[in-house]
Amino acid sequence: MAMLEVHDLEVNYGVIRAIKGISFEVNEGEIVTLIGANGAGKTTTMQSIVGLIPKKGGTVTFQGEDITKTPCHKVVHLGMTQVPEGRRIFQELTVYENLLMGAYSNKNKATLKEDLQAIYARFPRLEERKNQVAGTLSGGEQQMLAMGRALMSHPKLLMLDEPSMGLSPLLVDQVFEIIKDINKGGTTILLVEQNAGKSLAISDRAYVLENGEIVLSGTGKELSESEMVRKAYLGG
Amino acid sequence: MDFLITLVNGLSLGGIYAMIALGYTMVYGIAKMLNFAHGDIIMVGGYTILLFIPVNPVLAIVAAIVFCVIVGITVEKFAYKPLRGASPLAVLITAIGVSTLLQSLAQVIFGSAPKIQQINLGALQLGELKIEISTIITLVCSVIVMLALHLFVKYTKVGRAMVAVSEDKGAAQLMGINVNFIIMITFAIGSALAAIAGLFYFLKVQTMTTTFGALPGIKAFTAAVIGGIGSIPGAMVGGLLLGVVESICLSIPAISAYTDAIEFSILIIILLVKPTGLLGKKRREKV
Numbered sequence: 001m002a003m004l005e006v007h008d009l010e011v012n013y014g015v016i017r018a019i020k021g022i023s024f025e026v027n028e029g030e031i032v033t034l035i036g037a038n039g040a041g042k043t044t045t046m047q048s049i050v051g052l053i054p055k056k057g058g059t060v061t062f063q064g065e066d067i068t069k070t071p072c073h074k075v076v077h078l079g080m081t082q083v084p085e086g087r088r089i090f091q092e093l094t095v096y097e098n099l100l101m102g103a104y105s106n107k108n109k110a111t112l113k114e115d116l117q118a119i120y121a122r123f124p125r126l127e128e129r130k131n132q133v134a135g136t137l138s139g140g141e142q143q144m145l146a147m148g149r150a151l152m153s154h155p156k157l158l159m160l161d162e163p164s165m166g167l168s169p170l171l172v173d174q175v176f177e178i179i180k181d182i183n184k185g186g187t188t189i190l191l192v193e194q195n196a197g198k199s200l201a202i203s204d205r206a207y208v209l210e211n212g213e214i215v216l217s218g219t220g221k222e223l224s225e226s227e228m229v230r231k232a233y234l235g236g
Numbered sequence: 237m238d239f240l241i242t243l244v245n246g247l248s249l250g251g252i253y254a255m256i257a258l259g260y261t262m263v264y265g266i267a268k269m270l271n272f273a274h275g276d277i278i279m280v281g282g283y284t285i286l287l288f289i290p291v292n293p294v295l296a297i298v299a300a301i302v303f304c305v306i307v308g309i310t311v312e313k314f315a316y317k318p319l320r321g322a323s324p325l326a327v328l329i330t331a332i333g334v335s336t337l338l339q340s341l342a343q344v345i346f347g348s349a350p351k352i353q354q355i356n357l358g359a360l361q362l363g364e365l366k367i368e369i370s371t372i373i374t375l376v377c378s379v380i381v382m383l384a385l386h387l388f389v390k391y392t393k394v395g396r397a398m399v400a401v402s403e404d405k406g407a408a409q410l411m412g413i414n415v416n417f418i419i420m421i422t423f424a425i426g427s428a429l430a431a432i433a434g435l436f437y438f439l440k441v442q443t444m445t446t447t448f449g450a451l452p453g454i455k456a457f458t459a460a461v462i463g464g465i466g467s468i469p470g471a472m473v474g475g476l477l478l479g480v481v482e483s484i485c486l487s488i489p490a491i492s493a494y495t496d497a498i499e500f501s502i503l504i505i506i507l508l509v510k511p512t513g514l515l516g517k518k519r520r521e522k523v
């Protein structure tokens with residue numbers, strides 16, 4: 001049984017049918033990517049899965065549990081969280097306080113220190129800036145903080161929405177390295193990206209989303225070799 | 237010397253405004269709504285105090301806080317919560333409706349005649365200075381309350397969650413924060429502060445009517461906007477500033493009749509120069 005099963009998901013924005021009944025799954029230990037152009041419905045899909053925006057139809061199952069109607073804050077307690085598009089860190093809080101917010105669902109105070117140390121070890125930059133107000137961080141640092149904050153809740157499934165957006169090429173490579181590394185540590189990854197080349201290279205499987213529908217799926221390798229993906233998303 | 241007394245009186249009155257302003261500003265910051273029934277929570281607190289003060293003053297304060305918190309949470313649950321996501325105008329009209337409802341209920345229960353209860357705690361004579369003891373208690377208590385609120389927001393899990401929700405509801409939910417619970421806590425804190433403010437305002441005016449909360453409510457709302465609505469330090473600064481201005485105006489016979497006009501003019505001037513208020517921040521635009 002897959003870890004996350006999305007079946008016939010439909011989402012409306014007002015009268016517009018943004019997602020027109022898509023189905024896909026994520027197995028434990030995988031990196032799965034949804035690629036697609038701007039406006040294809042990637043972020044809408046991600047936000048409706050965790051319950052940030054309401055679903056019009058379909059079902060979502062996480063580890064065998066139906067979470068179609070579960071409110072977002074409870075979904076997070078089940079072990080699934082998201083690094084949202086645009087990072088959305090808490091700008092008025094310090095780096096340290098942001099990380100604490102990430103551990104909000106963690107009732108076990110004893111592991112908090114260890115968790116913080118693990119995040120600081122992975123992102124040394126965050127430790128250097130732990131008492132700095134998060135709004136003053138650079139874009140790359142904010143992305144690190146958003147990822148660190150999400151990891152504080154010990155997710156079994158981590159969803160990342162456009163983690164490479166607005167970052168310099170060097171940082172983009174670094175972000176993909178970190179995603180691979182998080183996955184090696186046992187966390188399942190669902191990734192949404194416009195950077196199709198880099199994301200397909202690290203993905204076990206991928207789906208192509210166009211106008212609210214899945215038009216193609218396969219392994220990362222298959223898709224990066226597919227004529228259609230190369231034309232539309234890889235520039236030739 | 238006279239000026240010193242004026243200043244202490246002003247800070248004391250400002251402390252009352254600040255405590256009420258905190259209720260407006262926190263609810264605005266977290267639920268993104270203007271709770272125009274907030275002033276009437278002060279009135280609810282005032283009547284509760286009037287009812288229990290013959291029994292025991294401490295009991296009266298505790299009862300007022302508990303009762304105001306219950307009323308505040310109930311109003312939020314039944315009037316505002318069903319309108320989450322509705323247009324701001326619908327919420328605003330509902331708040332005005334709740335305000336009328338609370339005033340009418342008070343009128344049914346207590347009648348429309350003003351109730352007067354003289355409470356004289358005496359005055360303190362320091363050399364040439366003569367300051368009412370109630371003024372000092374008000375000042376000291378409001379400072380303690382504001383300090384406690386600051387520490388609560390800065391150093392507790394729920395307090396930080398309040399900051400997170402006010403900044404980004406969606407991201408807060410992704411942390412596992414129950415936004416509805418945080419909004420309820422905010423209303424509870426705001427109502428408790430209104431009850432305390434109601435006590436001190438009653439010590440000042442000693443007259444209880446169903447519109448008891450209207451004037452301090454509108455003054456405190458002005459203070460919250462002057463300080464920057466949504467900002468907790470802003471509400472404190474705005475409240476204290478407005479209290480001192482009011483006290484100074486009242487102490488000068490030539491302009492004392494224009495006190496309210498001067499206070500609201502300050503609001504207009506500050507909004508013209510700095511539309512976000514003194515300590516308000518411009519919210520980043522969301523894409």
